[in-house]
Every structure is written in structure tokens, then in C-alpha cells.
Amino acid sequence: MKQPQPFAFTAAALGLALMAAVPLAADWPQWRGPLFTGASPGAKDLPVKWSETENVLWRTKLPSWSAATPIIWGNTIFITSAEEGFAPLGSRQGGDGSTHDKIFLLALSRKDGSVLWRHQIDTGNRLYRKQNSASPSPITDGKHVWIMTGNGKFACFTIDGKEIWKRDIQAEYGRFGLNHGYASTPLLHKGRLYVQVLHGMRTDDPSYIFAVDPPTGKTIWKVERPTDAVTESPDNYATPQIVNVKGEEQLVISGGDYATGHSLAGGRELWRIGGFNPRNNPMNRTIASSLVIGGMVFTPSTRGRPFIAFRAGGDGVITGKNEVWTNNLGSDVPTPATDGTYIYVLGDNGVMHCLEAATGKVMYEGQRIELGTYSASPLLADGKIYSTSEEGNTTVIKAGPVFEILGVNKLDNHTLASPVAVGNQIFLRTADYLYCFQKK
Template identity: 50%
Template sequence: MSSGAAGGAVLRLHHRPGELTACNIGHLADCKGRLAAAERETGVAFLAGEMLRQGCGTSCPSGTRRRGAGQPSLSGRDGAAVRESGGHGGHGAADFQGESGAPPSRDQTRGKGMSMLSTLTAFLAPVLLATSALGAQENWPQWRGPDGNGVSAAEGLPTNWSQTENVVWATALPSWSGGTPVIWGNRIFVTSASETDSVTPTAPAEQPRQSRGGGRDPGGESLLLICFSKSDGRELWRYQLDVGNQLRRKHNDTSPSPVTDGEHVWVATGAGVVTALDMEGKRIWRRELQKEYGPLGMNFGYASSPLLHEGRLILQVLHGQLTDDPSYIVAFDALTGKVVWRQERPTDAVAESPDAYTTPALLEHGGKSQIVISGGDYVTGHDPLSGREVWRAGGLNPERRGNYRVVGSPFVVGDMIYAPTRKRPLLALRAGGTGEVTDSHLVWKWEGAGAPDVPTPVSDGKYFYMVDDKGLVTCLSAPAGTVVWGPERTALGTVSASPILADGKVYFINENAVTTVLAAGPRFEALATNELDGSYTLSSPAVSGSRLFLRTGTHLYCIISE
């Protein structure tokens, strides 16, 4: 692992220990707005909490009263109230300095602490409430965002951009990947292969490493997790997860997206190596699925992303084309890596149809959680405490074909479970069943044109948007499955990335890094077509605050509105 300086964003509020001035009180409303803006960059909820714990005041430094007493000094890119710390491990840390430049001692603040705490609580409570509501918008902790369905409540997102317009920063990447960037606070995590031929190949002789296929180089031998600063795109650290990167037709062994809770980050590789790291890139634990449970037997390599739920890291292995071993679901203790449970997932699918490249979804219904798995001709719901199957729905492969491997993942919106398959049918199921629910909980089934093979659709519960692999977009009624509009043509080109829905817009990016932005709603309206670098792009977009993050085959872009 190589490491750069950790660039955690730091908001500096100058103060005199124990002092809350009338000047500050008079400008707290303005300060709240600035704090909210700063939270979009750095996570101010942590800062405010630290202020309350330490009993720090917010008095005005000399020379700032004309500007608005009590306001934080603004610096950094785009006027954000942040500075990058020079030390390793500075993520989310609040740096409180008195006028002497030293932090206050407990003795200095003890006398006035309680009085000041109550005052600060009164004035900062609205800020904390507002920023806690913003948390899900600020973080994109897993593939397809906070709820795993591609929907964000963020506002002020960009509509138009190019390589020279509305790009805050662009960072070169070692190689391409199907993995989505995940974001927490000021940190972005991406998977990548190393630069091509940067190390000597060490793939096993019985599985010779493919150097080319479909006109694409798989990238270098090493499989990496790289951490970047969200504020300016600097690389903070990188960690080598494994070696032996392979080209798997359209994708390589970096396709699984990471998942993070802000304290740790977990990631799997296409070879089934699962690694947990802290936010500084230090390894906590490592498991190897193939060594423990047998070879991965899907035809095109492992691509499922892990799901984090209540201290458990849950992974699915749905395979059968290249193995007689059963499919299974496994849960590891997220902190220790110990196996919590492992359950086989039976299927009567044949040939390639047991294989699935989907990612598990989380269903919350009736006060209980379930893990939703799709593939092998079935959609199933599982108890996250034991892995036990609670319900099962068939219908993904009604003609029992042998080539119905599934790529598009299941996702949940409210009480509806949506499960795509190899183009059609696409199923909408009602939550709440037990046992066999194929007929009893089927709400609608789509068998018409426009259904995807690879991209996962997106829905806000009212409208359901899907893009097929050729870029044709169709909008259905989410509750009824009837056509609202489409299929409509977007930018020409193959689409593999999944769309996202945010700020009244739907974003679709094709394999040439061209993004079509549509207005969400009952009328087809193309708002913009935006080109970037033209490189091979499989990654789905990510959102944090009012910024859009796009990972192309060569760069990671941070894009803002005009």
C-alpha cells in the first residue's frame, strides 16, 4: 500500500475559551447557513457535536466583525469553509484553535461549560436537525446510493457539462472498472486495476491471464482500492487487494463496488477476495471465498457488490455454469470477519441460468428487515439474522431457458420489490409474503420492449424508468406497470451503467461516457446530452450534496451546476 498525506477537511472556528458573545448570537442565523454549506463538504454535524462536547465558544476573531461576527473564515475551493489537514488520519476531524493558536484545556472551559453548552445547544439544535436530514444526501455509501435503489434527495445537481464546463476537478485513474464510486464525508473510494503491465503477471498457469478481449485491455495485474479527497480529487491512499486481474468479456475483476459506514470500507474482488479496511487504508481482515467455499462457477466472473446491514457484511454467490457447487449467501461480522452464517440457496435453473451478477437489496417492511436476492430463475427474501429463506417468487425465466443469467439487480422502493432479468419479464412484487409468493404477491409483469439486460432500472415509486442496452428509455407507472412514455432514444451507444434519479432528473451514461439527462415525470423531455472523454465507461453515477461524480474509463470527475 502506498499512502499520500491524508487530506481530511477541517473547519476552523476561532474562539476565546468559554465565551459566547452577543456578536455571535446576532449572526448565528447566517452562521447556520454557512455551517450547512460547510457540512456539504466536510460533515459539520460532527463538528457541532464536538463543540458541544468540548464546551468551545464561537467568538469573533479580531478583524472579522464587519464581515459578520461569529462567521467561520472561509477558504478553499469554491469558497468552502474548509482546509485540508496536513496530518495522516484527519478525516472528519474538527480543529479548534484559540487566539493563541492552542486548543483550550478542560480547566479553562470547566467553569462556563454548562451555561455555554445549554446556549450552544439551543442555537445549534436546528443546525444539527437539518444536517442530520442531509446525511443520506451527502453520503453515497454503496452501489446505487443510500437505499441501494439509485434515488437521491439531493438538489441543485448539474444538468449541463463538458470536459471544460462545470468540472470542479478531474483525476486520472490507473484503469477502467465497472465499480461505482462510493462516498462518505470527504472521502471517495473507487476500485481499479493498476496501470497496464505495471507489475509482472502472476495469474495461475491453469487460468492464463487474458491480455486483450473485445478490443479492451483488462488493465494491470493488481486489484486496487483507491481513496480520493472529495474536495479536490487528490489521491489519499491506495491499497492492493489482490493480483491476477482478468478480463471477463465486458468487465474485469474490479466490478464489485465498495461499501462504507464512514469508519470502515469493505470491498470484494472478481476472484472473491473480501477485504475490510479502516478509513486510512489499514487492513482489518481478509477472507477468500474460493479457498473457503470452492471455486466461483459463474461464466463471466464475480461482480456482485457486498451489502452492509447491522454489523453484517452480506455477499451472495449465485453460480452453476462452471461448477456443481451450490449457490449460497454468506454473512461476515463486519468488524472481525468471522462467519456469522452461511446458507445455501437452491435452484433448479439449468446451464448458465444459475449464474447471477446481481447485488443484494435491503427490504424494510413491517418493522423487519429482509435481504432480497435475484438470480437463478428466482427472487428470494432472507432473514438477515440467519440467512434463512422467508419467501420465494419464480417467473424470472418462464420458458426455462438455459441462458438466463441475470445482471440487473433487484431493488426496493417502499413496499415494492422490482426484479429485472435477461430483458424480460421484469417483475414487480409486493412485500410481505412468506413461502411461495409467485402468484400471490405479483403486482405486475413487464414483457414488452425496452426492458434492460445489464442496467438496473430506477424508480421514485410513482414512475419507473428503464434503459435498454441500446439506449432506449421507457417510463412506466411504478404502481401499475403501464406505459407512460417510450421507448425513446437517448444518446447513441451501448449502455451498461445503471441510471440514477435525483433533483427531478434522470441520468443515463453510456459506454462512451456520454450522459443523457432527462426530466423526471410523465412527459419525455431531454434536458441535455453531455460528453466527456469518450473512454470505456461501465460505472453508474454517484451523488454527494449538489455534486455529481462520474467515473469513466480514464478519469473520476466532480461536476457541479452552473
């Protein structure tokens, strides 16, 4: 591991950098939660144990499967789904999108799981091995909900289900060219939506990012995001982030062998850092999103490849200048979770690492949780970390620098979606159901 460089933030200071946003933590408004860290600071008294019958407040049958995470505001849950009869999870058939190909946005009652409304937002759903075109998660501000499908249908609804606008991004800007289909979720921040399309495996068109006015759906700006990555390495399935650099907020885009910072005003690239693909592997597609704490960015790459912590900011190429620490504990698919003091890295092979955020010090490494494959990102809440495997098994471990398994909970269904915690409840989406777990 690269030795930590002089850095003004201590672990305590990094933790405090997250505390300012805690008042927003009563809901789960977008994919990685209220702070975009995989943490739910307001969640308390969560269950450690559950099953198909234990601590189940309710269970609702969903039309079909998707990797999309449930999004929660107040008493309403928003979730996307494939159509009933779509090719089963793990199927190698149905990729032509010819049958049962509709994509839906649903609103459910948090009280009992009943469906409040359901709208078709797209057709032509396609199967891409572990995901389909319903995989991007919704986003909400409590008044509206936005969704962009893997086919590029971008839509806005009121929370009561009235459609406000809809766009077709592929029709406007060209077809997506990712090997496993588009799956990035837009980012909502201070009255703007930010969208990235980083691709290259199945297209020669450039990657790009754009900003959208949420009420109208109109593009505010759009810029290319160049890379010298080749073959599949330009493909990225992550979500943008926001970092504060000396009082200036900047957009962070990771993927295509680089992390880049962009002006929120017009999208201009301000800086870029490399080192994520040191062997120039042409198949180095990236999936996990970056974490941001204060002015620090923590960007993982694929399993066994660099995980780089760096100070955001500067001008031009900052590779070799702004790194604070690096190691080879890239998580591949799951996005790490953090409380600002520790970073919890879950590999897709079911091993857990804990790092001190400020220094990169390894608190523990390679600890095995329940055997399985992990695509869902870990949830950090109520002093615990919840990690759910594709087989539907959730390992609960104690948060902190000492590894301790508190329990393993098994369901009779596969899942790709990340668990969510709000209040004293945990929400978990499997291939067939949405569960709400609460202590009884």
C-alpha cells in the same frame, strides 16, 4: 401487461416509504446510493451540461479501468481499479491474469481529486469481456470501507487506509463459476454485510449467500440458495436488497430464475417467486438488481423478459399469488432507478421506459436516448435522470411521466460505471479518469 392486483399502497404511499431514509442521503455509501434506489434525494443544483472542459471541477487519472462505481462519504471518495497497464477496456487479451494483474482500492479527496491513499487488495485480475475482477464497488459506513473483488478477496480498511482484516472467499468456499466473472457488490445493512454468490455456468457447486460481521470479517451464517435453473441461467451479477414485511426485515436475493426472501437471523429461505424465465432459456443470466419500496419488490430480468412487481412475504412458493403487476420491460444490464412514485427503466440498448410504481402503468415506453450501449445504471437526482453509455455519453432527461431530453454530454473516454451525485456535484468514472462536475 398483467393487470394490477388490489394493493394497499398508493403511488404517494410508496414515495413516502422512501422518505424515512432521506436523512442518510448526504452521502453515497454503496453501489446504488443511500436508499439503494439509484436516487440521491439530497443532491441539488446539479449541472445539466459538461464536457472535457465545461463545468469540470477536477479530473483525476486512475490507474486503469473497472466497472466499479465511486463511493462517497463526506470528503472522501473510494474507488477500485485495475493496475496500470492492464488489458484495455474492450480487449480480448489479458484474460489469464498473468501481467499487470494487481487490484487496488484508492481513497481520493472530494475537494480536488488528489489520491489520499492506495492499497493493493488482490492479484490475478482477469478480463471478462466487459468487466474485470475490480468491478465490485466498495461499501462504507464513514468509519470503515469494505471491498470484495471478483477473485473473492474480501477486505476491510479504516477510512484512513489501515487494513483491519482480509479473507479469501474462493479459498474458503470454492471457486466462483460465473461465465463473465464475479461482479456482485455486498450489501451493508444495520451492522452486517450480506454477500451472494449465484453461479452455475462454470461450476457444479451450489449457489450460496452469507452474512458477515463487519468489524471482524467473521461469517455469521452461510446457506445454500438452490435453483433448478441450468447452464448460464444460475449466474447472477446483482446485489442483495432488504425488504420490510409487516415489521420484519428480510433479505431479498434475485437471480437463478427466482427472487427469494431470507431471514436475517440465519439466512433461512422464507419464500420464493418465479416467472422470470418463462421460456426456460438456459442462457438467461441476470445482471440488474431488484428495487424495494416499502413492502414491494420490483425485479427486472433480461431485455424483453418479465419485470415483476410483487408483495414480499408469505410462505414457500408465492409465484402467482403475490404479483401486483408484470410487463416485458426487463432492463438486462442497468438497474432501474426510482423516487418511489415512478420507476425509470433503462435498457442496455439505450431506450428508456417510465412506469408508475404502484400500478405498473406505462407513462412512456421505448424512448430513445443517445445512441450507444448502456451498462451503467441511471442516476436520479435534482429532478433529472442521468444515463451514461459505454461510449462516455451522458443523456440528461427530465424526471417525471413526460419524456424530455435536457441535454447530451460527451467525453472522450469509455465507461461502464454508474454516475453518482452528492451535494451539487456529479462524479463519473471513465476508463482512464474520475471526473467531478459542478456548475461554474
